[in-house]
Amino acid sequence: MALLEVTNLSISFGGLRAVEDFSVSIEKGQLYGLIGPNGAGKTTVFNLLTGVYKPDEGLIHLEGKNITNLRTIDINKEGIARTFQNIRLFKNLTVLDNVKAGLHNRYHYSAIEGILRLPRFHKTEKIMNEKAYELLKVFELEGEADYLAANLPYGKQRKLEIARALATGPRLLLLDEPAAGMNPNETKELMDTIRFVRKEFDMTILLIEHDMKLVAGICEELTVLNFGKILTSGETSEVLNDSRVITAYLGE
Amino acid sequence: MKSKITKGKDNLITYGIVLISYVIAQILISAGQMSYLLQGLLVPICVSVILAVSLNLTVGILGELSLGHAGFMCLGAYFGAIFTHCMKDIITFSPLRFFLALLIGAVVAGFFGFLIGMPVLRLRGDYLAIVTLAFGEIIKNVANALYLGIDRNGLHISLKDSLSLNLEEDGTVIIKGAQGIISTPRDANFTIGVILILITLFIIMNLVKSRDGRAIMAIRDNRIAAESIGINITKYKLMAFSLSAALAGIAGVLYSHNISSLVATTNTFGYNMSILILVYVVLGGIGNIRGSIIAAAILTLLPEVLRFLDEQRMLIYAIVLIAMMLFRWSPQIIAWREQHSLKNLLQKFKKTTSKKEVR
Numbered sequence: 001m002a003l004l005e006v007t008n009l010s011i012s013f014g015g016l017r018a019v020e021d022f023s024v025s026i027e028k029g030q031l032y033g034l035i036g037p038n039g040a041g042k043t044t045v046f047n048l049l050t051g052v053y054k055p056d057e058g059l060i061h062l063e064g065k066n067i068t069n070l071r072t073i074d075i076n077k078e079g080i081a082r083t084f085q086n087i088r089l090f091k092n093l094t095v096l097d098n099v100k101a102g103l104h105n106r107y108h109y110s111a112i113e114g115i116l117r118l119p120r121f122h123k124t125e126k127i128m129n130e131k132a133y134e135l136l137k138v139f140e141l142e143g144e145a146d147y148l149a150a151n152l153p154y155g156k157q158r159k160l161e162i163a164r165a166l167a168t169g170p171r172l173l174l175l176d177e178p179a180a181g182m183n184p185n186e187t188k189e190l191m192d193t194i195r196f197v198r199k200e201f202d203m204t205i206l207l208i209e210h211d212m213k214l215v216a217g218i219c220e221e222l223t224v225l226n227f228g229k230i231l232t233s234g235e236t237s238e239v240l241n242d243s244r245v246i247t248a249y250l251g252e
Numbered sequence: 253m254k255s256k257i258t259k260g261k262d263n264l265i266t267y268g269i270v271l272i273s274y275v276i277a278q279i280l281i282s283a284g285q286m287s288y289l290l291q292g293l294l295v296p297i298c299v300s301v302i303l304a305v306s307l308n309l310t311v312g313i314l315g316e317l318s319l320g321h322a323g324f325m326c327l328g329a330y331f332g333a334i335f336t337h338c339m340k341d342i343i344t345f346s347p348l349r350f351f352l353a354l355l356i357g358a359v360v361a362g363f364f365g366f367l368i369g370m371p372v373l374r375l376r377g378d379y380l381a382i383v384t385l386a387f388g389e390i391i392k393n394v395a396n397a398l399y400l401g402i403d404r405n406g407l408h409i410s411l412k413d414s415l416s417l418n419l420e421e422d423g424t425v426i427i428k429g430a431q432g433i434i435s436t437p438r439d440a441n442f443t444i445g446v447i448l449i450l451i452t453l454f455i456i457m458n459l460v461k462s463r464d465g466r467a468i469m470a471i472r473d474n475r476i477a478a479e480s481i482g483i484n485i486t487k488y489k490l491m492a493f494s495l496s497a498a499l500a501g502i503a504g505v506l507y508s509h510n511i512s513s514l515v516a517t518t519n520t521f522g523y524n525m526s527i528l529i530l531v532y533v534v535l536g537g538i539g540n541i542r543g544s545i546i547a548a549a550i551l552t553l554l555p556e557v558l559r560f561l562d563e564q565r566m567l568i569y570a571i572v573l574i575a576m577m578l579f580r581w582s583p584q585i586i587a588w589r590e591q592h593s594l595k596n597l598l599q600k601f602k603k604t605t606s607k608k609e610v611r
Binding site: 050052072073076077081082084088089090091092093097100101102104105107108109111114115116117121124125128164165167168 | 454455458459462463464465466467469470472473474476477478479480481482483484485491539
């Protein structure tokens with residue numbers, strides 16, 4: 001069974017069919033790419049998958065479970081985590097606290113236990129710190145743990161966002177243009193990080209990207225969106241050589 | 253830019269400031285160096301500090317603008333005072349009675365915070381401010397119109413006048429409409445006020461540095477991202493808002509047990525008071541608990557200390573407000589402050605001494 005099974009997803013905003021008949025099937029452990037020109041509806045697909053928008057039609061199944069009309073927070077609890085195209089960190093929290101916020105639903109103690117500093121508070125916070133530092137180490141952010149997130153350089157903010165998403169313990173990770181605004185060196189480093197995350201956490205990843213080098217370098221399969229509809233999908237090399245894709249998107 | 257944040261010792265310094273101020277005040281009183289006027293201001297200062305710190309939870313930590321904080325204070329003040337009047341002859345041990353009054357004030361205000369918060373916290377920004385403002389005014393006006401009496405049959409409520417309460421002969425009127433509640437036992441004192449400040453600080457500062465506080469601040473910083481990592485927005489907004497209201501209720505109970513006649517006017521529980529509390533928070537620094545304490549204390553003292561200026565009093569008060577605002581928020585002054593902060597001076601001192609040692 002596929003990890004993520006999306007069938008005939010559609011949504012309209014007023015008269016605009018933003019996404020029409022979108023279907024995709026992603027196997028566990030896959031690195032899947034979603035590409036397309038600006039305004040093709042890629043981020044809308046992410047927003048549908050994470051419950052920000054409710055689809056007009058279509059179904060979303062995660063490991064056989066129907067998650068189509070769940071709330072965003074419940075979809076996260078089911079195991080889908082995401083990053084954002086325009087970075088959305090908790091800017092006035094420390095880097096460590098950003099990741100610990102991601103651990104929110106995995107380690108519990110009540111507000112009373114927290115205020116009165118009961119033993120369970122200390123015990124849980126200690127575990128949370130350990131887990132958070134483990135994640136920060138993966139992204140080489142442990143040295144900046146006490147910095148405010150707003151003061152991190154751009155590339156590290158992107159990494160922190162991925163670390164925070166992973167902290168929620170997802171089965172599927174959605175990355176919305178992770179390389180946006182990065183220079184070629186940073187992009188290369190990011191590719192290594194994404195590969196590493198997949199191996200280390202045994203993660204399935206669906207990513208939106210404009211950087212064709214990155215897409216060609218790490219994605220195994222691609223779906224190309226154009227005007228809200230699927231233009232084509234299949235193995236990366238085939239898709240990128242498809243003449244329709246080249247005219248619609250890559251030019252010439 | 254300051255990139256690392258300080259932690260750990262910060263809370264201790266805040267508790268320390270409160271405790272040291274308390275000790276100094278007590279020494280001044282016992283040495284007979286404090287005027288009666290000033291002594292009379294001690295409990296009001298505690299009230300202002302609790303109000304400012306609790307409003308900072310809504311405005312600074314949760315990031316929502318509330319203009320109805322005085323309304324919650326009003327609820328606490330009235331319910332606490334009503335309880336004390338009803339129990340005046342039953343519980344004669346005043347600390348216990350006052351403790352129960354505080355609990356009731358906090359629970360009632362917190363409950364109303366919860367009720368108001370449920371629909372209103374779905375609104376954002378200006379809308380929330382407008383609804384809370386209206387709520388504060390409604391509470392104040394209801395309190396103004398309310399008549400309440402007690403006799404052996406229980407409580408009687410009327411919105412007309414005290415005669416329509418139809419009290420038995422042994423009954424007494426507790427709330428007399430616009431005349432409010434008079435001669436509530438003076439159960440509050442400075443020591444209790446300071447203890448309540450410390451409890452408020454303990455609750456808020458520990459909450460901020462816990463799982464739930466992180467969730468609240470995450471919502472403030474980015475609601476969409478907080479939702480995407482599974483944080484329940486409504487739950488945590490309600491938690492912060494009700495807690496803030498409950499603490500304002502406590503401040504209200506403290507207030508009502510320190511004055512002989514409790515009336516609901518614009519200046520005590522209305523719009524003016526809500527704005528005044530907001531001024532404490534903004535001048536002390538939004539999200540800065542210690543700043544709220546200092547701003548609330550100074551701005552409560554100031555009008556009375558400046559009384560000798562007679563007519564120019566409010567003029568000077570306004571100038572001090574502007575000066576504090578500049579000191580707090582002007583970029584140039586912030587830069588200057590960081591350069592000349594105690595921490596920096598100490599560091600410079602350490603550097604120079606360590607260089608000497610190397611030589």
